[in-house]
Amino acid sequence: MSFVLALVLLLGSLPAAAAVSITDGDVFLTQQTNYTCTLVSSVMMLRRKAILDGDAAWSDITEPAVRTRAWSGAGLLWNFTYNGLSVTTRHLDSNGIRGLEAKRAYLLDMLAQHPEGVVIYNHDRPHAVLLTDYDSETDTFYCADPGKRTNPGRTPLSAATISGSSQEGKLNGIHQIWYISGGTSAGAGTMEPAPLADEDTALSAAPANLPEGEAPFPFTDVPDWAWFAEGVNWAVAQGVASGTEDGTLFSPDAPCSIGQALTFLWRASGQPEPTAANPFTDVSEDQFYYKPALWAYETGLASGDTLQPDAPCTRRLMVTYLWQACGMPQAETQFTFSDISPWLDYAPAVSWAVDMDIAAGTGDGSSFSPDEACSRAQVVTFLYRAFAGQTEA
8 A cells, every 4th residue: 555655646746847748738739829830839849859759858849949940020930950859841742642532641650650749731821730630540630829819739630720621621731741851859868860861761752853873962061851951962863053161061041142043943954055136235155144145135034134043032033033944834833922912023933932842931931031042952843843744863
């Protein structure tokens, strides 16, 4: 009897942070402000991983703490590291994961490998929830919805506020996920991050389009799990872009100029030889972007007598270049953003880029940030999503 009593007293004295399981109510959170569903869903995912790793400090993983590492003015970062855990994103449609059956199979594989869950996001009516598990007996996906109008905790996906009228509709509407790609929660030991490429291969997702037998390029600033790794490897393999400095760097975060962006696009288009005379007063024959600039003028991508080649290439300008280069197709779905009026000349290009999963909204998805400068990583990723299927190695 005394042993039982001692055990009861011991259990009662355990700190609240030592959760019994990843389904305990204290693990789940509700967003306190609007437009933070992706952040709060990620916090819940990180908490569950910490518990699985035996990290007693899992409750220290909070929205304010993660925000400092994972949030920018535009929303949740596409990849970040927090407390020893690496989180990355993946766009489904642009990686060949299209339609209900393909998305369902992919998410089942992800849940099998990630019992902490994966954050799923719908761009159409922007909202994210944490997909937690699947019950095969009842064919039910479960999730944790951080929305302020929902009950906290594990709930069937069909009851979540993510867009879709049924479980199947919600699954089919998923465009993007965030998941833990490697690492172990701090305080629970360490291990090497699992390479994203290995996981992608196991899931039969679209790999980077590299020449046969060639490994990804060894840029020290492009880890395998980075959201832009596929785009960078494809761009270098196809001769669209190259490394910087001594060739060991790609400088993914460096701003991409108009001259660079047009050069990358010209190379992705097959490097056609221009025949037009140079109309630009700020473009000389000795510049690397000379032929791309003349080609852009010939094809209507650029006009006037100045190009401003050293100016940053903005998001709206890059998707407009791509849209025009692809023949200005009409989008099947007309997307609306709070910072883009439908009558603006680049609005059709934005809708097309989003419809084709080349680009996406920023922040909570309600804005596009058209005047935000593109980085080198963003430009080659846009090109990869637009051209990879047309340039088989």
